[in-house]
Amino acid sequence: MNRRMLAIPIAAIGALALALTGCSSGGSSAEGDPNAEFEFWSFTGIGQQESVDRYLEKNPDAKVKLSEVGSTTETATALTAALAGGKVPDLVMIQNDDLPKFVENPGNFIDLRTLGGDDIGDDYLDWAIDAATGEDGSIIGIPTDVGGLSFAYRADLFEAAGLPTDPEEVAEMWSTWDGFIEMGKKYTAATGQPFVDNVETTVFFATVNQVSEKYYSDDGELIFDSNPQVEEAFQVAVDTYEAGISAGIAAWSSGWAPGKANGAFAVTTAPSWILSGLKNDAPDTEGKWRIASIPGVGGNWGGSVIAIPARADNPEAAWQYIDTMLSPEGQTEHFADTGTMPAAKGALESEDVLSYTDPFFGDSAIGKVMSDSVLQFNSFYNGPDTSAIGGALLNALVDMEVGNVLPADAWKTGVDSAKAAIGG
């Protein structure tokens, strides 16, 4: 008896809940209206509000609810939770490292070809569009920006060590990784100081992306442990360490910011988004830093795409934002506003980008160097385990630098922990 009596109120509550949710999804009268309010999830610290303000200037009738969710990882985590069964935003930014696991299930997002036509990807860097393209050919994200990659070096310390200081001469001298290590040895011999901050982010992140196939083959097979290109890229980092020219100061560790200020190392990695941090960490070194192309050919670290979840309430409004703001012209304008490296080919070849310099970096040709690095960047397939494998290999190098792993064992250690990470 009791059980039946309980069942009635429970059924009533259930029906009420159904009615309420039914109401809210069926009751959105703004369906299809490109100026309806849409919810936009972005990262903190990238000044997204400026772009939104610019958009509202162009479309005074539009309404945007911007949420700066958190770091790139936190935003991806929140998006995963939302896609798994919560309220999804209408528009969301996804950082390239987090992208593969979303691309693996393209059904969670609107295929943007349905909104913008089949040639929607043609304006953007091939590798950036490839990264957002699902196995079924659907394009789930439009690239908003790329990281680019260069090296920043201290011209004053180079001069004291008898090395060239002009960015073009430096880039010429370290055009190969062997040349880079040779320069480092000269520098360390002359000054007694380490040349490069660390080998994992500055060397390995650069070398491992100068490949034609990375951890996966083009048809999606895992080949990280047998691909000679990956092992060679890893070996360059080990060689750099064994040459005794690394300070062993991990990026973002407590010694990194002071190291940039006090000359504990002369070279550090410099994707475009790191430059403002370098200025903040070492304001007294103004005019002493230079930006040069990295050894080898091409590079990139970072970048994002923007996507519309399949369950979005107002996809048309979100699409209007993409259409307005992410065209080559829109990205050129955004670069002028914020210095964010565009992902549209037209914008990368624009005068605004190519002529960009900064007195803090001795008026080095930053725009040209960054633009070249991403235009020369190879496209390769990244799968769902790319970041786990990359993390395992990187950690093996960090562990080598603190002395827990012998250089000769580092590759095996990295491969073993990558295998454990992917469960194989």
Add this chain to the structure above:
Amino acid sequence: MSVTATAIPIQKRSGHPRPQRRRIRSSLAERIAPYAYVAPFFVIFAIFGLFPLLFTFYVALFDWNPIGEQTFVGFANFERLFADPRFWNAFVNTFGIFLISTIPQLLLALVLAHLLNHARLKWANFFRMSLLVPYITSVAATALVFGQIFDKNFGLLNWILEIFGLPSVNLLASQVGSWVVISAMVMWRWFGYNALLYLAGLQAIPREMYEAASVDGASSWQQFIHLTIPSLRPIIIFTVIMSTIGGLQIFTEPLLVAPETGLTCGAGRQCQTLSLFLYEQGFGQFEFGYGSAIGVALFVIVVVAALINFFLSTRTRGGN
């Protein structure tokens, strides 16, 4: 109420339960009321405690991608877990940190409680209250401060070593070193709390027993071993079990001890505990099935450890 309550067994014993039972049934509200009063806890526990626990067991049997497919894989997650060196590494780390932090902590708390219980101690209340300060400090704040003390570049410890002309140490880079740092944090936070529990127990022991022991010629050490410890046994069992449950689930300290170490607590996973490994797999890699399997394993480990504790602690009574 109390009259009725005591009346029932008497009635039962005397063999006349019937009239009483009928009287109670007649008042339905009175019969349901006690359950209604305790219901909020059990309803909330069922939703936020029991259901997630059972659901974890269920998810552990799947290859569960939160935004993709969920495939039933049976016990494959557990097979993978037992073959995974990262799991055994986290297992060793968890017990290493647990032993280094708990044993000295409880001994220290016992000694401290003994001192604070001294009859002639001045400012006793001040000292007793100040023991709680570490406990009410946020774990995150504690972790950040300790992380800075032991930092390899600018830490207080290395600064002091430098003054004495000693080489600087990078404790967090090695396995045992990072255990020590995290254990120091745990001890700092919890020893005062446990000392207060012991102190409460000590104050419940009648002074006459010590006086009688002195008259019989027992030294203060003998008093401690044969009088204090046995009297405190229930509280010691409680603190040991609580420390075990807490120590085996340690999470925040290894997560926040250094900004660059991330979810692995160091490049070599030198201080990654089981909870942190669970979090890394579940919410870093989004392998919900594998993460749940780690959760189930952790649950079993904690239950087994608590049972072992319980039997060891109660066994000592027999030896008295």
